[in-house]
Amino acid sequence: MAAAEPIPGPAEVNSFIDDMNAAYEKVHVEYEKNFWSTKMGLAGASADELARTKSALDAFLSDAAKLAAVRKVLAEAQGLSEEQRHVLAILEKTFKTYITEDERAAQYKERLNQLEAELQQHRNNMALGYTVGGAFTKASSVQLRNTMRTSESEEVRKAAYEGLRSVGPHVAEKFAEIVKLRNKLARVAGYKDYYAMKLEQAEGFGMDVLFGMLDELERETRPLMEQARKTLAEQKGEAALQPWNTGFSLAGDVEKKMDPYLPFADAVDVWARTFAGLGINYRGATMALDLCDRLSKYSNGFCHWPQPAFYKTDGTWVPSQTNFTSLATPTQVGSGRTALVTLLHEGGHAAHFANVLQRSPFFSQERAPTSVAYAETQSMTLDSLAGDAAWLGRYARNSKGEVLPWAIIEEKLHSTQPYEVFMLRTMLSVPYFEKALYELAEEEVTPQRILALADEVEARIEGGPAPRPLMSVPHILSDESSAYYHGYVLAEMAVHQTRAYFLHKFGRIVDEPRVGQELADVYWAPGNGEAFLDLVKRLTGAPLGSAAWVKELQTPLSKKLEEEKHEYEAAVAAGPAIPPGQEPDLGMRVLLVDGDETIADSAQGGLAKASDTFKQWISKKWPAKETVAA
Numbered sequence: 120m121a122a123a124e125p126i127p128g129p130a131e132v133n134s135f136i137d138d139m140n141a142a143y144e145k146v147h148v149e150y151e152k153n154f155w156s157t158k159m160g161l162a163g164a165s166a167d168e169l170a171r172t173k174s175a176l177d178a179f180l181s182d183a184a185k186l187a188a189v190r191k192v193l194a195e196a197q198g199l200s201e202e203q204r205h206v207l208a209i210l211e212k213t214f215k216t217y218i219t220e221d222e223r224a225a226q227y228k229e230r231l232n233q234l235e236a237e238l239q240q241h242r243n244n245m246a247l248g249y250t251v252g253g254a255f256t257k258a259s260s261v262q263l264r265n266t267m268r269t270s271e272s273e274e275v276r277k278a279a280y281e282g283l284r285s286v287g288p289h290v291a292e293k294f295a296e297i298v299k300l301r302n303k304l305a306r307v308a309g310y311k312d313y314y315a316m317k318l319e320q321a322e323g324f325g326m327d328v329l330f331g332m333l334d335e336l337e338r339e340t341r342p343l344m345e346q347a348r349k350t351l352a353e354q355k356g357e358a359a360l361q362p363w364n365t366g367f368s369l370a371g372d373v374e375k376k377m378d379p380y381l382p383f384a385d386a387v388d389v390w391a392r393t394f395a396g397l398g399i400n401y402r403g404a405t406m407a408l409d410l411c412d413r414l415s416k417y418s419n420g421f422c423h424w425p426q427p428a429f430y431k432t433d434g435t436w437v438p439s440q441t442n443f444t445s446l447a448t449p450t451q452v453g454s455g456r457t458a459l460v461t462l463l464h465e466g467g468h469a470a471h472f473a474n475v476l477q478r479s480p481f482f483s484q485e486r487a488p489t490s491v492a493y494a495e496t497q498s499m500t501l502d503s504l505a506g507d508a509a510w511l512g513r514y515a516r517n518s519k520g521e522v523l524p525w526a527i528i529e530e531k532l533h534s535t536q537p538y539e540v541f542m543l544r545t546m547l548s549v550p551y552f553e554k555a556l557y558e559l560a561e562e563e564v565t566p567q568r569i570l571a572l573a574d575e576v577e578a579r580i581e582g583g584p585a586p587r588p589l590m591s592v593p594h595i596l597s598d599e600s601s602a603y604y605h606g607y608v609l610a611e612m613a614v615h616q617t618r619a620y621f622l623h624k625f626g627r628i629v630d631e632p633r634v635g636q637e638l639a640d641v642y643w644a645p646g647n648g649e650a651f652l653d654l655v656k657r658l659t660g661a662p663l664g665s666a667a668w669v670k671e672l673q674t675p676l677s678k679k680l681e682e683e684k685h686e687y688e689a690a691v692a693a694g695p696a697i698p699p700g701q702e703p704d705l706g707m708r709v710l711l712v713d714g715d716e717t718i719a720d721s722a723q724g725g726l727a728k729a730s731d732t733f734k735q736w737i738s739k740k741w742p743a744k745e746t747v748a749a
């Protein structure tokens with residue numbers, strides 16, 4: 120990747136920036152490596168090392184002497200260049216986010232890191248699964264959710280739901296302790312509660328601004344939710360409203376029909392060609408993909424950056440390093456689609472962070488002051504393509520190369536379009552739950568009250584017990600991802616607004632290289648150096664709002680079918696920009712791994728070949744089930 124010009128301005132200021140960048144890189148890389156090894160259950164993984172390196176990273180970020188040093192340079196250095204000022208400003212902003220004047224804060228943080236590491240292990244060691252006829256089947260939470268969506272037997276689906284519900288009582292006691300301590304930490308830092316603190320640090324605005332937007336969305340979509348529940352009960356019977364039946368009654372059949380057209384074994388290749396067709400380039404990055412589920416593995420897909428991308432002050436480019444995980448069981452119905460959506464999503468985060476073109480890793484790291492909504496807008500815009508007829512007509516093909524038939528897309532739209540609002544309400548329930556949780560008076564924070572509160576919010580926002588019980592959402596437990604889920608809701612608003620903008624401007628998104636270019640130039644290059652709401656306005660020309668999303672939900676099925684049929688026909692006629700088997704150029708080295716094992720490496724013969732090696736590994740490890748005549 121081409122180097123940039125060295126930063127102009129006094130050389131001693133550049134040395135100061137270099138030292139700060141290097142010191143930050145070190146604590147960041149060490150913590151992230153431990154984060155990966157513990158979440159993936161690698162050999163030698165240690166909860167103690169994770170807690171130690173987390174504390175070292177926290178100590179770095181909350182070091183008041185560093186903030187003072189940055190301010191001294193800003194105030195006293197002569198002849199600072201514009202570029203130097205921009206870097207110093209993000210250093211100041213980042214340190215300010217983590218520094219609390221009160222001594223008790225450091226003590227609370229230390230204790231929280233320990234408690235969270237314990238909770239993580241307690242949760243990982245839980246015998247999660249479902250019991251039918253007295254027999255217990257082990258299953259991760261992702262497997263339980265898949266089982267609920269796909270099992271023909273209501274008894275099994277109900278047991279899987281109860282398996283998910285069992286997470287809450289298992290974690291509630293330790294979690295209550297953590298909630299109380301998080302609020303104490305927030306109060307000594309001068310905030311009303313923990314949610315208010317996290318929000319201000321991550322997004323730079325307050326609870327009134329956030330819940331102003333969310334309350335409006337809640338109001339406007341409540342009638343749609345009520346109507347959707349009524350329609351569901353009328354069409355499929357009252358029982359379909361039971362949390363273990365809803366997902367199955369909506370998608371059970373059509374997912375099975377789609378399954379052969381989104382094979383798990385092709386997911387990496389399809390994702391890579393999709394992104395290359397969008398003109399996305401990773402600027403020399405390296406990415407490790409650990410895609411298959413294992414029992415000891417963390418129960419949510421995620422992507423992180425042991426090495427953030429940046430230009431050094433002398434102009435040398437440092438490409439990003441990414442680790443990326445999903446939880447696929449290749450033989451399970453729906454696993455290919457899930458893997459693809461996760462690849463588009465996490466690969467979207469990776470594309471964003473690999474393209475931050477600033478002079479410090481502070482701009483391209485994923486934590487506060489990086490806005491969650493900003494980060495999620497990138498990944499969710501890209502994973503939204505998997506639902507488009509324009510994408511399915513090009514990329515969804517079975518092992519014989521036949522395209523997914525229109526009739527299946529039509530059936531899917533019939534079964535999902537009237538119920539899209541459920542997804543919105545599921546997302547909304549998490550911020551409303553966490554808001555209520557951190558607003559509880561300290562004496563009310565008990566395991567019983569927390570579990571009851573989750574049920575209350577599910578009833579209020581989702582209309583009844585949720586198919587994904589709130590207490591099984593992994594985000595609420597860990598420090599990094601708690602009080603954070605509103606970011607997905609704001610991002611979804613931005614996704615609809617961004618898509619509407621591109622569709623209006625280019626007439627298409629899939630296989631349109633100007634889309635990747637514009638995302639990189641406007642959304643990605645500045646990193647967290649600019650505010651999320653400003654970037655959305657700059658790209659789309661309008662302030663962020665829920666109008667595009669609500670309009671989408673209100674579109675009558677007949678109109679949606681007509682539009683999508685047209686897109687589908689054009690897609691099939693055109694075919695994918697990069698056909699199967701052709702090498703996609705993403706400017707990236709891809710490693711396919713399974714825990715400690717490296718399965719394939721694109722540095723040896725290219726990505727198409729690595730995808731192929733991965734495919735063979737899958738078929739060996741998960742042989743297709745054959746019926747043997749007795």
Ligand SMILES: [Zn+2]
Nearest residue numbers: 464468495498
């Ligand atoms: Zn994400």
